[in-house]
Amino acid sequence: MTLTLQHDQVLSDKPRILLMGLQRSGKSSIQRVVFGKMPPNDTLYLESTTKIQKEDITRSFIDFQIWDFPGQVDFFDELAYDPQDIFGTVGALIFVIDAQDDYNDALHRLFTTVTSAYAVNPSITFEVLIHKVDGLSDDYKIDTQRDVQQRMGDALADAQMEYIHLTYYLTSIYDNSIYEAFSKIIQKLIRELPTLENLLNVLCSNSGIDKAYLFDTLTKIYIATDSSPVDMQSYELCSDMIDVCIDVECIYGAQGSSPNDLSLAQTPDHMGGDALDGQQTPISLDNHENQLHPDSDSLERRLIDHQNQEQNTHSSDSEASSLIKLDNGDVLYMREVNRLLVLICLLRQDNFEKHGLIDYNFQCFKEAVTEVFEFSRKRNTQQ
Numbered sequence: 001m002t003l004t005l006q007h008d009q010v011l012s013d014k015p016r017i018l019l020m021g022l023q024r025s026g027k028s029s030i031q032r033v034v035f036g037k038m039p040p041n042d043t044l045y046l047e048s049t050t051k052i053q054k055e056d057i058t059r060s061f062i063d064f065q066i067w068d069f070p071g072q073v074d075f076f077d078e079l080a081y082d083p084q085d086i087f088g089t090v091g092a093l094i095f096v097i098d099a100q101d102d103y104n105d106a107l108h109r110l111f112t113t114v115t116s117a118y119a120v121n122p123s124i125t126f127e128v129l130i131h132k133v134d135g136l137s138d139d140y141k142i143d144t145q146r147d148v149q150q151r152m153g154d155a156l157a158d159a160q161m162e163y164i165h166l167t168y169y170l171t172s173i174y175d176n177s178i179y180e181a182f183s184k185i186i187q188k189l190i191r192e193l194p195t196l197e198n199l200l201n202v203l204c205s206n207s208g209i210d211k212a213y214l215f216d217t218l219t220k221i222y223i224a225t226d227s228s229p230v231d232m233q234s235y236e237l238c239s240d241m242i243d244v245c246i247d248v249e250c251i252y253g254a255q256g257s258s259p260n261d262l263s264l265a266q267t268p269d270h271m272g273g274d275a276l277d278g279q280q281t282p283i284s285l286d287n288h289e290n291q292l293h294p295d296s297d298s299l300e301r302r303l304i305d306h307q308n309q310e311q312n313t314h315s316s317d318s319e320a321s322s323l324i325k326l327d328n329g330d331v332l333y334m335r336e337v338n339r340l341l342v343l344i345c346l347l348r349q350d351n352f353e354k355h356g357l358i359d360y361n362f363q364c365f366k367e368a369v370t371e372v373f374e375f376s377r378k379r380n381t382q383q
């Protein structure tokens, strides 16, 4: 994250992600938790947004602006706003609905927002977050999603606009659902996605890997995965592994690093081989609010410093890796591609025996990803 802009300065023509929805639906909380590493409980003290908050997110393959809109303003009623200015270069419009509240008004606003935005720019992707589902039972979550989908479908059909496609997600800032939703939303904006997926497919099929995710380290958004189906459990395990490694590093420090350094080096397998051998990973799947956040502000600062250094040098010699063996015989294997990206693979222990091959294939994968990144960076600079 390079910069927070809180004024209406004109930004570049990067794809935009708009966060819209009624007041107190959770827009600012989502932005702060996902992109600012704010602990979810701290969002209780967030003040209402009074004007559009613009933030420039520039990190590896993720390169866009995120605009957080104040919920109390209906931008289509306000003649002061030109819809062309707002929706002209939008990549995704994320509409947040508070599922713990009566959502009739929210659906009405969603309908006007979507139809007006589509009239200006039909290439926008519309994403609907049915949010704050942490307070709801599983059955109620499904019923709510069905109800929202049904009512929006009917409203669009009545207006003969059923060609407008909306994607729905059940989310909460208190678990991994918000990261999973953002991963899917952001992948739609990453032009290199097909190339990265192909590289991951080749890596998996040549190394006996069952599932591989390429994660943005700071946000825990996965920017690509291989083409085998994503199941929430494997995603959560991999995503929690990043937290575990960062927490371990914050406690013990990285090998050979200065106090200001941060990498994912010296994670359990660097600390005496089988520190976790044969044990279930000490991971809790829904403990966002309970996670250790040792010095999370300075962690964020150090990651940002490193990102900046990385963008200056465009390379990293880091060979950080981590290994966690699970009770069921599977292995979670993490390798740092660079300071901003990690690869996390899930594979059977038998297949991990050939880890010389996996390491060799990983080096090829890393070089290819670096090349793709360099290529897209040059193309973006030229544009």
Ligand SMILES: Nc1nc2c(ncn2[C@@H]2O[C@H](COP(=O)(O)OP(=O)(O)OP(=O)(O)O)[C@@H](O)[C@H]2O)c(=O)[nH]1
Pocket: 021, 022, 023, 024, 025, 026, 027, 028, 029, 030, 040, 042, 043, 044, 045, 046, 047, 048, 049, 050, 069, 070, 071, 072, 131, 132, 133, 134, 135, 171, 172, 173, 174
């Ligand atoms: N239970 C629960 N509460 C949430 C969640 N996300 C946000 N909240 C709470 O919802 C309240 C409102 O959040 P905000 O992020 O300020 O809402 P907003 O949509 O930005 O509000 P405006 O700025 O007024 O438009 C805060 O107290 C948050 O803690 C969630 O996933 N679950």
